[in-house]
Amino acid sequence: MSTPPTSAVAHRICPVCEACCGLELRIADGRVESIRGHEADVFSAGYICPKGVALRDLHEDPDRLRTPLIKRDGRFVEASWDEAFAEIERRLVPLREQHGADAAALVIGNPTVHKMGLLMYLPRLVRALGSRNVFSASTLDQMPKQLSSGLMFGHWLSIPVPDIERCDHLLMLGANPVASNGSLWTVPDFRGKARAMQARGGRLVVIDPRRSETAAMADEHLFIRPGGDVFLLLGMAHTLFDERLLRLGRLGVHVAGVDELQQAVAPFSPEQVAARCGIPAEAIRTQARALAAAQRAVVYGRLGTCTQEYGTLASWLIDVLNVLTGHFDEPGGAMFPKAAVFAANTLGTPGTGRGIVTGRHRSRVSGVPEVFGEYPMGCLAEEIETPGTGQVRALITVAGNPVLSAPNGPRLSAAFEQLDFMVSVDLYLNETTRHADVILPGRSPLEDTHYDTAFAQLSFRNHARYSPAVLTPDPAHLPEWQTLLRLIAILRGEGAHANVRRLDDELLADEVRRTAGPQAEAVIRAVSRWEGPERLLDLGLRSGPYGDGFGQNPEGLTLKKLMAAPAGIDLGPLQPRVPEVLRTPSGRIELAPPMLLQDLQRAGQDLARPVPEFVIVGRRQVRSNNSWMHNLAILAKGPYRCTVLVHPADARRLGLSDAGVARIANGGRAIEAQVELSDDMMPGVVSLPHGWGHGVPGTRMALAAERPGANLNAVLDESVRDPLSGNAVLSGVAVSVSAA
Numbered sequence: 001m002s003t004p005p006t007s008a009v010a011h012r013i014c015p016v017c018e019a020c021c022g023l024e025l026r027i028a029d030g031r032v033e034s035i036r037g038h039e040a041d042v043f044s045a046g047y048i049c050p051k052g053v054a055l056r057d058l059h060e061d062p063d064r065l066r067t068p069l070i071k072r073d074g075r076f077v078e079a080s081w082d083e084a085f086a087e088i089e090r091r092l093v094p095l096r097e098q099h100g101a102d103a104a105a106l107v108i109g110n111p112t113v114h115k116m117g118l119l120m121y122l123p124r125l126v127r128a129l130g131s132r133n134v135f136s137a138s139t140l141d142q143m144p145k146q147l148s149s150g151l152m153f154g155h156w157l158s159i160p161v162p163d164i165e166r167c168d169h170l171l172m173l174g175a176n177p178v179a180s181n182g183s184l185w186t187v188p189d190f191r192g193k194a195r196a197m198q199a200r201g202g203r204l205v206v207i208d209p210r211r212s213e214t215a216a217m218a219d220e221h222l223f224i225r226p227g228g229d230v231f232l233l234l235g236m237a238h239t240l241f242d243e244r245l246l247r248l249g250r251l252g253v254h255v256a257g258v259d260e261l262q263q264a265v266a267p268f269s270p271e272q273v274a275a276r277c278g279i280p281a282e283a284i285r286t287q288a289r290a291l292a293a294a295q296r297a298v299v300y301g302r303l304g305t306c307t308q309e310y311g312t313l314a315s316w317l318i319d320v321l322n323v324l325t326g327h328f329d330e331p332g333g334a335m336f337p338k339a340a341v342f343a344a345n346t347l348g349t350p351g352t353g354r355g356i357v358t359g360r361h362r363s364r365v366s367g368v369p370e371v372f373g374e375y376p377m378g379c380l381a382e383e384i385e386t387p388g389t390g391q392v393r394a395l396i397t398v399a400g401n402p403v404l405s406a407p408n409g410p411r412l413s414a415a416f417e418q419l420d421f422m423v424s425v426d427l428y429l430n431e432t433t434r435h436a437d438v439i440l441p442g443r444s445p446l447e448d449t450h451y452d453t454a455f456a457q458l459s460f461r462n463h464a465r466y467s468p469a470v471l472t473p474d475p476a477h478l479p480e481w482q483t484l485l486r487l488i489a490i491l492r493g494e495g496a497h498a499n500v501r502r503l504d505d506e507l508l509a510d511e512v513r514r515t516a517g518p519q520a521e522a523v524i525r526a527v528s529r530w531e532g533p534e535r536l537l538d539l540g541l542r543s544g545p546y547g548d549g550f551g552q553n554p555e556g557l558t559l560k561k562l563m564a565a566p567a568g569i570d571l572g573p574l575q576p577r578v579p580e581v582l583r584t585p586s587g588r589i590e591l592a593p594p595m596l597l598q599d600l601q602r603a604g605q606d607l608a609r610p611v612p613e614f615v616i617v618g619r620r621q622v623r624s625n626n627s628w629m630h631n632l633a634i635l636a637k638g639p640y641r642c643t644v645l646v647h648p649a650d651a652r653r654l655g656l657s658d659a660g661v662a663r664i665a666n667g668g669r670a671i672e673a674q675v676e677l678s679d680d681m682m683p684g685v686v687s688l689p690h691g692w693g694h695g696v697p698g699t700r701m702a703l704a705a706e707r708p709g710a711n712l713n714a715v716l717d718e719s720v721r722d723p724l725s726g727n728a729v730l731s732g733v734a735v736s737v738s739a740a
């Protein structure tokens with residue numbers, strides 16, 4: 001790979017959030033002078049938010065780790081890479097030999113999805129670890145959607161997204177893309193695209209317990225009782241059957257389970273569900289009719305619909321509504337992207353497959369089923385604390401900060417202190433990594449190459465973009481793919497000094513021989529000019545749906561071609577993909593998976609549950625990103641952000657005043673947070689952002705410690721989950737609120 005010039009204009013896809021904006025960076029004397037949106041980018045067309053600009057602050061942050069740290073006598077000391085890996089080998093290998101593979105757990109955090117070197121090598125790390133104790137941010141986030149998609153369409157990664165550029169009715173639940181910039185939906189400049197939809201006569205309807213930034217620009221906003229989405233959606237599905245508004249159209253021959261579905265939703269009339277979701281019966285009917293009547297419409301739900309007790313049911317019903325109203329796999333509706341590389345739903349036999357299963361094994365302590373190879377993050381603490389065979393004694397974290405991001409973080413923090421050994425691959429010495437024995441720092445994103453292997457599968461338009469490194473890394477600082485390879489070598493018993501380039505060759509050759517059959521040797525030769533992630537990328541691109549097929553289709557994509565297109569390559573608007581995309585055993589869209597119908601009984605029994613006086617929900621803010629960007633000056637400046645929003649009427653009743661302090665308690669746990677009065681809140685609901693609670697002793701994030709904020713997750717309960725997906729319930733949790 002060529003070395004980046006020290007003065008130049010460079011282009012780079014932003015790795016912070018799912019919008020994947022193209023950035024334009026001006027470099028002078030090896031330093032970043034400015035960062036702005038890349039106007040010519042085929043996908044993001046110049047859109048950017050302040051976090052993209054903050055990549056310079058991240059690069060220059062003196063607290064960002066640049067060398068490995070080893071804890072000696074309770075204090076971190078700088079170490080060479082060789083010393084760090086030697087320490088890992090010395091301590092991790094005997095532990096696994098004595099206690100077995102399950103004694104070492106893995107925690108995978110959110111930034112992993114945004115780093116090609118991490119995402120591509122993580123499956124290999126998981127394999128080398130051979131432990132059932134794998135945990136990730138997925139069970140704090142989107143596992144319900146992955147499960148419902150897997151059950152309906154046959155693959156965990158077949159998730160449809162709104163075709164917003166051709167849509168004229170967007171019904172959105174539990175998402176705030178104006179602040180979050182979209183999730184499970186890569187859509188830079190959501191606001192601009194929604195405005196364009198409105199300008200052509202389209203309607204945006206938002207269902208949210210807060211008049212969010214997105215709700216504020218909507219044509220209609222309805223408050224919903226947190227956790228009530230499943231009931232609203234059931235009431236809407238009921239209405240569609242009741243009023244004969246079904247329009248399956250072309251999909252009629254590709255769906256299974258319509259009758260079972262009709263029976264299952266029959267008990268959930270709008271009158272039955274209205275009180276539970278806090279939306280009047282007639283308003284539920286109106287939403288169903290509007291959706292059915294719209295030419296090109298789509299229902300989209302996100303975080304708020306996943307991080308609740310009925311996350312999987314709500315995620316399923318969203319696509320059920322799209323299918324029933326003819327807004328599925330049609331332009332302007334919910335459509336499946338077709339990514340250029342690593343799209344699992346482009347592999348195998350088109351139109352049929354094995355589908356998915358869960359519960360291939362169960363967690364040791366609570367006996368919860370594995371879902372997509374993971375246990376719920378909420379089970380990690382008990383696996384560390386509970387003695388016995390299979391107890392977790394060692395932990396590897398990769399780009400995760402569960403002490404702040406997982407419910408009951410303080411319990412996790414205490415559990416980490418009990419571990420015999422812990423390694424973190426991370427950029428900071430923070431609330432989680434301070435418990436580690438060895439920290440292996442990733443590089444600044446500006447020193448890494450990039451391709452969005454995950455988000456191209458979720459994009460509003462098909463595209464392929466590659467970013468070379470913007471700045472020259474310190475040659476001694478390992479790229480993360482090599483860090484993971486060295487961990488893999490240690491876990492495979494090849495030692496801390498194994499030749500990881502040779503190991504990389506071996507792993508690649510194994511994989512290609514398994515999948516490419518008689519062509520394997522020719523394929524390996526064809527990509528041999530590259531190494532590491534680039535080699536995997538070239539392999540994936542060339543064998544992917546737009547690829548050159550190693551010469552069979554000379555016009556097709558290769559990494560070389562992509563590198564010659566710094567603004568990216570547009571692969572066109574989303575296209576209908578049913579039935580080709582399906583991987584269910586029946587070859588159909590399963591509208592009534594038995595696991596989900598069974599769970600409906602739980603929802604039915606819950607209809608009459610009394611309303612708690614106060615529930616808490618989360619909130620995302622443009623200048624914050626989960627738990628890890630609070631140390632960057634450009635984002636940290638401005639008003640204090642970790643406030644709890646309280647409706648003025650609630651505040652009066654509780655004796656709370658603006659800028660006063662509220663005590664928020666749940667069971668025996670409590671936090672204090674600064675009050676911000678807001679009539680954007682639904683009465684009875686308060687909102688606090690997550691990812692705060694810095695300033696803990698032993699961390700090294702000086703700026704973040706100045707305004708530490710309150711840790712929302714310190715009052716949430718790790719044992720409350722959506723039982724199907726194992727996803728944490730982070731929304732709509734009953735709390736008591738009082739003046740502190």
Ligand SMILES: Nc1nc2c(c(=O)[nH]1)N[C@H]1C(S)=C(S)[C@@H](COP(=O)(O)OP(=O)(O)OC[C@H]3O[C@@H](n4cnc5c(=O)[nH]c(N)nc54)[C@H](O)[C@@H]3O)O[C@H]1N2
Nearest residue numbers: 109110137140141399400401405425426442626627628690
């Ligand atoms: N109450 C509540 N809790 C929530 C949520 C909520 O809405 N409410 N949201 C949940 C969601 S959706 C998610 S995804 C999770 C996120 O939770 P986590 O997966 O824990 O992610 P972050 O909090 O972003 O922490 C990221 C960690 O990765 C490190 N890091 C950043 N960049 C890199 C890199 O390039 N390389 C490496 N090696 N490390 C890096 C950071 O220093 C930090 O330690 O939080 C969840 N927690």
Ligand SMILES: Nc1nc2c(c(=O)[nH]1)N[C@H]1C(S)=C(S)[C@@H](COP(=O)(O)OP(=O)(O)OC[C@H]3O[C@@H](n4cnc5c(=O)[nH]c(N)nc54)[C@H](O)[C@@H]3O)O[C@H]1N2
Nearest residue numbers: 174175176180183226227302303304620621622625626731
């Ligand atoms: N600026 C910024 N951007 C981010 C992140 C960040 O931390 N900061 N995090 C990134 C990550 S990891 C993710 S997963 C995405 C998430 O992105 P989104 O899915 O857009 O999630 P949020 O912005 O948290 O918005 C969730 C909305 O759901 C509402 N809500 C809460 N409970 C319920 C409920 O029960 N029902 C309904 N209908 N609504 C409810 C909340 O009030 C909130 O407005 O954002 C990503 N982008």
Ligand code: SF4
Nearest residue numbers: 014017020021049052
């Ligand atoms: S919206 Fe997301 S991808 Fe775009 S610049 Fe901001 S953080 Fe980066």
Ligand SMILES: [Mo]
Nearest residue numbers: 110137140141
């Ligand atoms: Mo997330």
